[in-house]
Amino acid sequence: MEIDDFIIAIEEEFDNLNPGDVSPNSVFRNMEGWSSMHALIFVALIDSKYDVLLNGDELKSCVTINDLFDITRLKLNGGAAKA
Amino acid sequence: MAQLRLKHTAVKAIYSVIPKMVYKTHDYPYFSEDEAKMFANTTGIIERRVAATNVTASDMCFKAAQTLLEDMNCHHEIDLLVFVTQSPDYFLPASAAILQDKLGLPKTCMAFDVNLGCSGYVHGLLLANRYLQQGGLRKVLLLAGDKSTISTHEQDKTAFPLFGDAGSATLLEYDAKGKDWFFDAGTDGSGANAIIIEAGHSRMPYQSFDDQDIEVAPGVIRSKKHLAIDGMAVFNFALKNVPKSINNVLDLAKLRTEQLDYLVLHQANQLITDSIRKKMNLPKEKCPSSIGNFGNTSSASIPLTLCSELSEALKKERLCLLLCGFGVGFSWASLLLSTHNVATKLLEYD
Numbered sequence: 081m082e083i084d085d086f087i088i089a090i091e092e093e094f095d096n097l098n099p100g101d102v103s104p105n106s107v108f109r110n111m112e113g114w115s116s117m118h119a120l121i122f123v124a125l126i127d128s129k130y131d132v133l134l135n136g137d138e139l140k141s142c143v144t145i146n147d148l149f150d151i152t153r154l155k156l157n158g159g160a161a162k163a
Numbered sequence: 164m165a166q167l168r169l170k171h172t173a174v175k176a177i178y179s180v181i182p183k184m185v186y187k188t189h190d191y192p193y194f195s196e197d198e199a200k201m202f203a204n205t206t207g208i209i210e211r212r213v214a215a216t217n218v219t220a221s222d223m224c225f226k227a228a229q230t231l232l233e234d235m236n237c238h239h240e241i242d243l244l245v246f247v248t249q250s251p252d253y254f255l256p257a258s259a260a261i262l263q264d265k266l267g268l269p270k271t272c273m274a275f276d277v278n279l280g281c282s283g284y285v286h287g288l289l290l291a292n293r294y295l296q297q298g299g300l301r302k303v304l305l306l307a308g309d310k311s312t313i314s315t316h317e318q319d320k321t322a323f324p325l326f327g328d329a330g331s332a333t334l335l336e337y338d339a340k341g342k343d344w345f346f347d348a349g350t351d352g353s354g355a356n357a358i359i360i361e362a363g364h365s366r367m368p369y370q371s372f373d374d375q376d377i378e379v380a381p382g383v384i385r386s387k388k389h390l391a392i393d394g395m396a397v398f399n400f401a402l403k404n405v406p407k408s409i410n411n412v413l414d415l416a417k418l419r420t421e422q423l424d425y426l427v428l429h430q431a432n433q434l435i436t437d438s439i440r441k442k443m444n445l446p447k448e449k450c451p452s453s454i455g456n457f458g459n460t461s462s463a464s465i466p467l468t469l470c471s472e473l474s475e476a477l478k479k480e481r482l483c484l485l486l487c488g489f490g491v492g493f494s495w496a497s498l499l500l501s502t503h504n505v506a507t508k509l510l511e512y513d
Contacts (some may be wrong), residue, residue, distance in 0.1 A: 136395040
């Protein structure tokens with residue numbers, strides 16, 4: 081599981097993102113027009129790509145794309161997320 | 164464990180009714196153009212049907228049932244009427260009793276409401292089977308419908324554009340030679356607050372609360388008398404429990420996913436149904452969707468999808484179907500059944 085693949089998947093998921101728009105330090109809630117719908121799309125994308133299901137509290141604990149990547153990797157490796 | 168092998172029941176007809184009035188996602192005045200596009204792309208909802216102010220869920224189910232009974236000419240053989248709804252006509256009496264009279268069913272007919280939402284149709288099929296299985300009753304009329312739009316606040320972007328209204332009627336009868344059905348269900352009441360109308364019943368009677376509108380999140384305005392939905396909690400619940408329940412039914416039936424003709428899921432939203440479908444490794448064509456035209460129609464979404472998407476196949480083919488309803492409660496139920504020569508109709512309510 082590499083963060084570059086994670087970022088590419090996110091950029092492909094949203095119509096208004098272009099390659100290079102997202103970095104590990106990007107604050108995902110600063111995306112243009114951020115709403116609860118974006119949050120659901122992130123969770124569905126992570127579930128579909130990595131078979132990891134993030135709940136609302138876990139998502140709330142994340143600020144950057146890197147945080148999302150870390151919590152996904154932790155859960156993928158069987159660790160309990162702190163949320 | 165709520166897992167059962169069911170015998171001796173056949174589905175004879177499924178009729179659905181939708182209101183004429185169409186609400187399009189792109190016309191929702193509280194969405195920007197981008198929001199409307201994203202909502203439609205994510206939920207799959209292009210438009211939905213909304214019942215007029217004076218039309219209830221029982222009215223839509225009545226039309227479906229009346230047409231079905233006339234076509235099948237079997238009023239006098241209905242021994243049980245079950246009405247699955249979370250939008251009944253009154254606190255009391257049960258709407259099923261009113262429908263028994265309006266439909267001209269015999270006074271020897273049992274009638275009761277079942278207070279379940281998105282999982283309710285599948286639970287209703289189980290109830291019908293339980294009463295028919297011993298051969299004591301002749302025919303069961305299962306009505307499932309909701310007018311969810313009466314409960315949503317127009318300025319709640321998370322709920323108002325999601326729900327549509329619909330009613331349905333399903334006729335079931337004893338069938339000594341019918342193939343076995345397989346059932347699995349569960350409940351997780353810890354999710355009760357994820358889809359809830361807090362006020363208006365015994366816990367919070369109307370006179371006891373402040374029903375002022377509150378902006379609970381940007382663009383999400385409602386009061387306690389309106390339906391509130393936590394989309395993230397619902398998504399997590401569905402992805403955790405629905406694939407497991409579907410697999411439980413397949414295991415009971417000793418079938419593989421690819422042996423199903425169709426998996427018909429409650430039409431919660433496209434993001435959820437696509438995620439479940441992918442987990443089950445099923446192609447799109449085996450998982451029919453009607454949400455684009457009707458939105459989330461709660462207890463009616465499965466029969467409505469059967470009528471709108473599988474009408475020809477239900478009439479002409481022998482089908483192995485897996486139906487799965489899931490949602491408010493949280494509650495879920497899955498049923499694997501065989502069908503043959505099922506009459507269907509999709510009608511509009513004037």
